[in-house]
Amino acid sequence: LLRPQTFPQNGSLLPAKNSLAQLKETGSAFEVEHDCLGKCQGLFAPQLYSQPDAPCIQCLECYGMFSTQTFVMHSHRSPDKRTCHWGFDSAKWHCYVHLSSKYTDTPEGKKMMVILKEMKDKFSK
Numbered sequence: 323l324l325r326p327q328t329f330p331q332n333g334s335l336l337p338a339k340n341s342l343a344q345l346k347e348t349g350s351a352f353e354v355e356h357d358c359l360g361k362c363q364g365l366f367a368p369q370l371y372s373q374p375d376a377p378c379i380q381c382l383e384c385y386g387m388f389s390t391q392t393f394v395m396h397s398h399r400s401p402d403k404r405t406c407h408w409g410f411d412s413a414k415w416h417c418y419v420h421l422s423s424k425y426t427d428t429p430e431g432k433k434m435m436v437i438l439k440e441m442k443d444k445f446s447k
């Protein structure tokens with residue numbers, strides 16, 4: 323397993339590109355993806371999800387920070403008609419965001435699945 327140590331020690335000076343990647347190194351952030359209105363992969367940092375519209379997901383392609391609702395509307399690919407959802411509603415982001423398939427059948431995947439579910443329930447009544 324290759325773990326390149328490319329992140330400087332002083333976290334406060336890190337550009338956005340690296341800050342979440344560093345959170346991931348500490349084991350708290352994990353990768354999620356959606357396939358709605360296109361497709362996008364991001365890094366979800368549960369500790370940043372302090373309110374419903376808090377930016378807590380970083381796009382792995384442009385490194386922009388998104389809230390859960392804006393993330394499901396964000397994509398770098400043009401929409402695939404076949405995966406288009408009738409009645410798409412970003413407020414239902416919890417129906418669209420799922421764990422990255424790279425964690426499928428891994429021990430950490432089970433843990434992340436639980437955390438992701440907790441996050442989805444956090445602000446829903």
Ligand SMILES: [Zn+2]
Pocket residue numbers: 356357358405407418
């Ligand atoms: Zn979908």
Ligand SMILES: [Zn+2]
Pocket residue numbers: 381382383384385386396397398
């Ligand atoms: Zn992006």
